[in-house]
Amino acid sequence: MQVHPTTHQRVLLWLKIDFNGPIPEYRPDLGPCWVWTGCVDRDGYGQHKIRPRQYKAHQVVYEVVYACSKLPGYQYDHLCRVHRCVNPTHLEPVTPKENSERSAPATKLLCKRGHPFDYWNGKNRYCRACNAEHHRRYRSQSIAS
Numbered sequence: 001m002q003v004h005p006t007t008h009q010r011v012l013l014w015l016k017i018d019f020n021g022p023i024p025e026y027r028p029d030l031g032p033c034w035v036w037t038g039c040v041d042r043d044g045y046g047q048h049k050i051r052p053r054q055y056k057a058h059q060v061v062y063e064v065v066y067a068c069s070k071l072p073g074y075q076y077d078h079l080c081r082v083h084r085c086v087n088p089t090h091l092e093p094v095t096p097k098e099n100s101e102r103s104a105p106a107t108k109l110l111c112k113r114g115h116p117f118d119y120w121n122g123k124n125r126y127c128r129a130c131n132a133e134h135h136r137r138y139r140s141q142s143i144a145s
Contacts, residue, residue, distance in 0.1 A: 024080035044083035
């Protein structure tokens with residue numbers, strides 16, 4: 001579904017962007033982020049209202065700049081890892097699986113206790129050693145009560 005903002009909504013969109021944002025530590029080769037200064041959701045992604053719906057700000061900017069609609073079943077991956085960034089050159093359409101595999105938690109190699117992450121259920125990564133310890137504690141509490 002393509003977003004079709006009116007001229008007024010496009011002006012409001014551009015007014016909510018700081019084009020002199022920081023250069024991302026994760027990928028300095030991308031150049032500066034365009035930081036969304038408007039409303040954000042609980043995950044830190046910018047929100048832009050185009051009546052009657054609320055859209056992700058980075059989706060609206062990407063579709064306005066490139067005059068295209070979002071491919072069904074795809075998400076925009078922030079290559080810079082900055083959720084408030086709406087710079088379309090920092091975004092890449094990818095499948096949800098690929099986006100999940102690229103996420104910061106997916107790139108961590110060790111759990112908080114230093115064990116390697118050796119199990120992934122497609123959404124979250126787990127350490128088998130900590131998971132086994134958790135289940136041992138749970139079973140012992142269940143038997144005790």
